[in-house]
Every structure is written in C-alpha cells, then in structure tokens.
Amino acid sequence: MKYLVTSIKGGVGKSSIALNLAAHSGSQYITNDITTSAIEEVIQIPINKKRIPAELTKLENTVFDLGALSSLLDPKIAHAASFCDVVIIPTRTDPRSIAATIKTHQLIKDAGKPIVIIINHFKDNKKHDAARSQLLNALGKVPILAIRETTLFDRVSGDGIEWFLNIQNVKGLYMLQRTAEAHSVVYDRITAIGRRGQ
Template sequence: MKILFCSLKGGVGKSSLAANLATYINSVYVTNDIVVPNKTEVYQIPHSTKRIPFEFQHLKNVVFDFGAMSTNIDPKVSHAVRFCDVCVIPTLMDERSVQATIETYKLLEPSGLPIVIIINNFTDKKKHDKVHDYLIEVLNHPPIYSIRKTTLFERVAKDGEQWLRLIPNDLGEYQL
C-alpha cells in the first residue's frame, strides 16, 4: 500500500505517525523532513526535488511523509496523489491546525485520492467532539479517526526501563 501523509501545517504529528505506521506495516519510509531513526528503511528526498524519484513511485509498500507545505501544495505531494492509495492528514485541535486541515483537504480533494483525517494527541473529549463535528460538517463527512494523548513516553523517561518492563503484569498495567 502507498500512503501519503501531508499537511499545510507543521507540528501536528505527521512525521511521528508516518514513521511509526511505516515501521508497523513494514514499509519503506520516504520523507522530506529531518530523518528520525527507527526500525524501518528511511529515505530522504531533498526539498528542492520536485518529483518523487522513480524507484520510490513503484514500491509496493511505502509511506510518504512530506513536511509542512506553507500555503502551496509541495510539488512532491501533487506528484504522489497520482499513485498513492490514500492520503492521511493529521491535525491537532487548535484553530490554526484545524484550519490548515480544512485547507489541505480542499487542495487534495479534487485529486480523487481517498483522504483520512486523524485528530492527533487530544486530551479534552468535549473539545475533541466539537472539532470532530466541525470537520464532518465543513468537509462533508470524511473518515476521521482520533488518537488520545499518551504519557507513556514521559513516564518511561521519568521512571525508566524497569517501569516499562512491569507494564505487562498486574503491577504495572494500571499505570498506563
């Protein structure tokens, strides 16, 4: 499967979600962002490159992660919509992120590529529901999924690997 992650706004969790999904589904990860180490194959395409190189276009399983696009569609995004199976637009719940999500969706919608929105890193259920309903109304019912904020990483950083080892057993499970 060929999956495209993109957004007009940076800082919405696009790269984290894309890299983790690529690892989870054992796909190649292709980005124009700063490369973060992970367990999957990672390839970086320079910002100056206008088209996706041929060898990446024809991979069977690939996750494309193209960074914030300012106010224009990055030429690589316009190119990727021609051969990807789905586009994922992550968003946070602040007004700027939601507006960027709407603008990104409207720029990509004419391509005919299926688009999925992910409300990322939310904590407030009421605010989440309000943003969710607003996106449904404005964008005419696109598929929207949500990921609740986790404190797992902070907890491991604070309490260490030993705490993480306790998670599968009864002593640590409740702490998640």
C-alpha cells in the same frame, strides 16, 4: 499499499503517525523532512526535487511523510497523491490546525484518493468532539479517526521501529502496549479505507 501522510501545518504529528504506520504496516518510510529522528532506514527525498523519484514510486509498501511549503503544497505532495492509495491528514484540536486541515483537504481532494483525517494528540474529549464537528461541517462525510495524547510516539522516535514492533514483549509497559494496540486499530482502518478506494 502506498500511504501519503501530509498537512500544510507543522506540529500536528505527521511524522510520528507516518513512522508508526510504516512500522505497523511493514512499509518503507520516505520523507522530505530535512530533520529525521533516529530511524535507520529512512529514505530522504532532497528538498529541491519537484517530483518523487521514479524508483520510489514503484516500491510496493511505502509511507510518504511529506510536509508542505507554507500554505501551498510541495509539488512532491501532489505527485505522491496521484499514485498513493490513501491520504492521511493529521490534525490537532486547536483552530489553526483545524483550518489547516480543511485547507489541506481542499488542496489534495482533486487527486480523487480516499482521505482520512486523524485528530491527534488530544486529552479532552470535548475538544475532540468540537474539532470533529467542525471538520464534518466543513468537509462533509469524511472518515475521521482519533489518536489520544501519548508518549508512544516519543518512544518510537528514540528507541526505533524494532522496539515498537516488540512492545508486547516488554515488561512494565502495559499502558504503552494498550496504546500500541489502539494505534494498530487506527492503522488497520486506514489500510481498509485505502483498499476499498483502489
């Protein structure tokens, strides 16, 4: 399975979701971000490349974490969308993030791939529900999943993928274990949507 995680807005949790999804699915994590967290096996695509290198397009299990350039798509994003099985657009609940999510969806939908939106890093259910309603009104029927605010992303960035994969064996982290299970449900749904779209 090939996943593309993207947005034209920074700060929506794109890299965190991409990294956790890569760990969950046993996929190679590939990014165009010039600043990466403490991950051992990152493949970084040089910022000056306009396309994904051919050898990376042939890898079977990949998560592409690709940010945009201002309000335009980096050409690598359009290229990745052409061969990835599913596109994930993370968003926060604030108006700027919602507007950027709608714009990202408009820019990427012509690739004809399934698109999943994740409302990310929220505490307030009312804000989540309002954001979901706005997105459905603007985009029509689109899968919208949710990941509540959590410190899990910070722990994975600091402690690495192996820690995430073995969290169930760590004593005293009951809430993070439950959060990891909730994330797994979201990632499994994304994979199922991608498979249906193949």
